Amino acid sequence: MSGKIPKEVKQAGTAEIEAIRSIIFGDQEKYFTQKILELDEQLKKLQKELTKKFEGLTLRLEKETHELSEQLSSLKEQVEGREQSLEQNVKDVNSHLENWVKELEDKKIDRDLLAQQLNDLAKILHSKS
Secondary structure, eight states: OOSOOOHHHHHHHHHHHHHHHHHHHHHHHHHHHHHHHHHHHHHHHHHHHHHHHHHHHHHHHHHHHHHHHHHHHHHHHHHHHHHHHHHHHHHHHHHHHHHHHHHHHHHHHHHHHHHHHHHHHHHHHHHHO
């Protein structure tokens, strides 16, 4: 004997061990196999639900992002419009102030001119008297 167990004996021994295992653990093995299959099925359902919810949230996020982007663009346009309006108002006020200052300067010059003419007239009258 060479110390090796023939293949047929190994297979017969393995089959016997499996039969004994089936007798001892058969019901428990079936129970746990069924539980594992049920848990696996629940896990697949949960994965599908999570995927569906994630896709829904992604779509919602994209929609919200798009809406916020549109609102931002609208606000930007409003601000630019108000900025132009304010610039025009400042130009108008500045123009009015410049006109007012010019009118005041013209009136002052007229007063100075009148004063000078009155002074000249007074000199003429004084020299003739």
